Amino acid sequence: MNTSATPLVVADGLHRAFHVARGADPVVAVDDVSFTIEAGEALGLVGESGSGKSTIARILAGLERADSGSLRVAGIDRRTVGHGAAARLARARQVQMVFQDPYGSLDRRLTVEQTLTHAMRLHGLAGGRDAKGGAAELLERVRLSATQARLKPYQLSGGQRQRVAIARALAVEPAVLVLDEAVSALDVSVQAQILELLDEIRRESRISLLFVSHDLAVVDEVTDRVLVLFGGAVVEEGRTQDVLRKPAHPYTRLLIASVPGPGWDPHDVIARRAAFELSRSDAST
Amino acid sequence: MTTNTADVLIARKGISGRRRDPLFWTSVGFLGVVVLVAIFAPFLAPYDPEAIDFAAIWSQPSAAHPLGTDQLGRDLLSRLILGTRESLIGPFLLLVGATILGVTIGIVAAWNGRWIDVLLARITDVMFAFPGLLFVVLVIAVFGEGAATAVVALALAYAPVIAKFTRSIALSELARPYVDAYRVQGVGGATIATRYVVPNMTPALLGYLVVLFGEGLMGLATLSYLGFGAQPPSSEWGLMVQEGQDGIVLGHFGPTLVPGIAIAAVVVAVNIVGVRLAERMGARA
Ligand SMILES: Nc1ncnc2c1ncn2[C@@H]1O[C@H](COP(=O)(O)OP(=O)(O)OP(=O)(O)O)[C@@H](O)[C@H]1O
Numbered sequence: 319m320n321t322s323a324t325p326l327v328v329a330d331g332l333h334r335a336f337h338v339a340r341g342a343d344p345v346v347a348v349d350d351v352s353f354t355i356e357a358g359e360a361l362g363l364v365g366e367s368g369s370g371k372s373t374i375a376r377i378l379a380g381l382e383r384a385d386s387g388s389l390r391v392a393g394i395d396r397r398t399v400g401h402g403a404a405a406r407l408a409r410a411r412q413v414q415m416v417f418q419d420p421y422g423s424l425d426r427r428l429t430v431e432q433t434l435t436h437a438m439r440l441h442g443l444a445g446g447r448d449a450k451g452g453a454a455e456l457l458e459r460v461r462l463s464a465t466q467a468r469l470k471p472y473q474l475s476g477g478q479r480q481r482v483a484i485a486r487a488l489a490v491e492p493a494v495l496v497l498d499e500a501v502s503a504l505d506v507s508v509q510a511q512i513l514e515l516l517d518e519i520r521r522e523s524r525i526s527l528l529f530v531s532h533d534l535a536v537v538d539e540v541t542d543r544v545l546v547l548f549g550g551a552v553v554e555e556g557r558t559q560d561v562l563r564k565p566a567h568p569y570t571r572l573l574i575a576s577v578p579g580p581g582w583d584p585h586d587v588i589a590r591r592a593a594f595e596l597s598r599s600d601a602s603t
Numbered sequence: 604m605t606t607n608t609a610d611v612l613i614a615r616k617g618i619s620g621r622r623r624d625p626l627f628w629t630s631v632g633f634l635g636v637v638v639l640v641a642i643f644a645p646f647l648a649p650y651d652p653e654a655i656d657f658a659a660i661w662s663q664p665s666a667a668h669p670l671g672t673d674q675l676g677r678d679l680l681s682r683l684i685l686g687t688r689e690s691l692i693g694p695f696l697l698l699v700g701a702t703i704l705g706v707t708i709g710i711v712a713a714w715n716g717r718w719i720d721v722l723l724a725r726i727t728d729v730m731f732a733f734p735g736l737l738f739v740v741l742v743i744a745v746f747g748e749g750a751a752t753a754v755v756a757l758a759l760a761y762a763p764v765i766a767k768f769t770r771s772i773a774l775s776e777l778a779r780p781y782v783d784a785y786r787v788q789g790v791g792g793a794t795i796a797t798r799y800v801v802p803n804m805t806p807a808l809l810g811y812l813v814v815l816f817g818e819g820l821m822g823l824a825t826l827s828y829l830g831f832g833a834q835p836p837s838s839e840w841g842l843m844v845q846e847g848q849d850g851i852v853l854g855h856f857g858p859t860l861v862p863g864i865a866i867a868a869v870v871v872a873v874n875i876v877g878v879r880l881a882e883r884m885g886a887r888a
């Protein structure tokens with residue numbers, strides 16, 4: 319990989335706090351998080367529930383703002399792009415997102431084909447007559463048939479819906495694809511098919527991935543590098559292989575130990591989690 | 604006899620199914636006929652509804668006057684038929700106006716909350732605390748009586764109610780991830796609302812609006828009865844009831860009963876259709 323050029327995505331010191339209730343302390347969801355993603359690279363985000371994974375993903379997708387820090391994609395600051403329609407579309411072509419819930423993330427009123435043609439027409443990527451052909455090509459890429467193009471979301475299985483969601487994201491031809499727990503709602507064999515599909519898409523194009531998952535095995539399979547998040551902050555990062563096989567940070571070790579498997583004991587995990595929390599609060603006081 | 608939940612569910616499904624809902628379809632058919640009567644009223648009415656005939660005052664139903672005549676000898680059937688127009692167009696216009704206003708306010712309130720939301724909450728609070736009729740009478744006192752003012756006044760009274768209902772549906776609709784997907788795609792807020800969210804809300808709104816049509820019809824009839832709405836010589840049904848009541852003490856019930864039954868029948872049919880629509884749409888969503 320060319321290390322002298324700046325990476326495609328450069329996030330520097332991202333911070334985000336939510337003011338949940340008046341007078342209460344704000345919840346810090348993202349705490350000074352920095353990372354880069356090279357063109358064609360897949361970065362994983364792991365961490366327990368509430369560690370800020372989705373918030374980071376949504377900041378990158380432009381659905382959530384960062385209180386401070388900077389985020390550049392292809393050298394352009396995501397926040398200074400401006401407000402008009404052209405700026406919105408330009409931002410959209412940088413980053414697209416696939417959501418966790420395949421049932422809710424598609425417009426239930428539109429057919430699969432309409433979902434795709436609307437996206438392509440919006441971005442002027444398929445002028446009028448061509449849009450249907452473009453949709454057919456996209457469907458082929460995600461291995462959906464022409465008959466399925468005429469179906470509505472409720473007529474599709476969860477895995478098929480997620481393929482549509484991926485096709486819709488690809489319709490815009492983004493540089494970065496954010497996947498927030500995109501396979502978590504699917505059963506294992508469907509998961510495998512979608513992961514295979516992602517792998518294929520990456521081989522075909524130099525798309526970058528931000529892959530959010532709590533499933534370490536899946537992250538191991540998909541990503542090149544990984545960030546381990548705890549309480550909104552990065553506690554460890556590195557090549558996925560290294561981090562998952564030779565974890566340096568106690569929290570990462572805890573995460574790995576938490577994965578159910580032979581000899582797995584939930585009580586042990588809970589006890590270690592409590593011990594970790596304690597050691598952290600000792601360290602900070 | 605054994606009944607289990609499945610049987611009950613099947614039976615229920617039968618009731619709400621397409622063919623086996625005679626009450627719904629009877630109501631739809633009846634309303635269809637009423638609309639046709641309104642459209643072709645001038646051709647259907649045997650007499651000029653405003654033609655006074657002092658020789659036939661308060662005549663009983665006969666071959667010449669199937670529903671009898673009123674205190675001025677005007678043919679009740681003809682007045683009823685022509686009155687269909689004003690009695691239906693009024694609530695229709697009122698509903699269209701109130702819907703456009705209410706749905707817009709409701710969506711904006713749900714979308715960006717803050718002061719619009721607070722303002723809407725206050726207005727609806729006041730509207731609910733304040734007798735609707737009093738508000739309408741106030742508007743009429745300011746702008747003068749007449750059918751048009753009555754429609755505008757009732758539209759203003761209904762708009763906050765529709766806005767509140769729309770807001771509650773819009774809040775749950777906007778929370779669906781497909782809305783985020785459109786944002787990530789670069790679709791503007793106004794476009795998402797009007798092109799995608801409103802059509803998705805229509806099923807939930809439709810039944811409610813149909814029921815409101817019945818209420819509007821009754822509200823306008825009430826205003827006419829009180830002398831604030833349609834003015835003589837109109838044969839608007841509410842006004843007919845009011846004009847006919849002089850005959851009651853003399854034992855002539857026809858002039859009040861005929862329009863009264865018409866109002867009741869249309870309102871009941873509209874309510875049946877509205878409630879069933881709401882149920883069906885709810886079941887489908
Ligand atoms: N819109 C919001 N309003 C208030 N608090 C929020 C909001 N979004 C996230 N948070 C808080 O920020 C923290 C991080 O949330 P986030 O959704 O990023 O976690 P996550 O790592 O994705 O968790 P999960 O694995 O359960 O999806 C949580 O404490 C959450 O309560």
Ligand SMILES: [Mg+2]
Nearest residue numbers: 371372373499
């Ligand atoms: Mg999450």
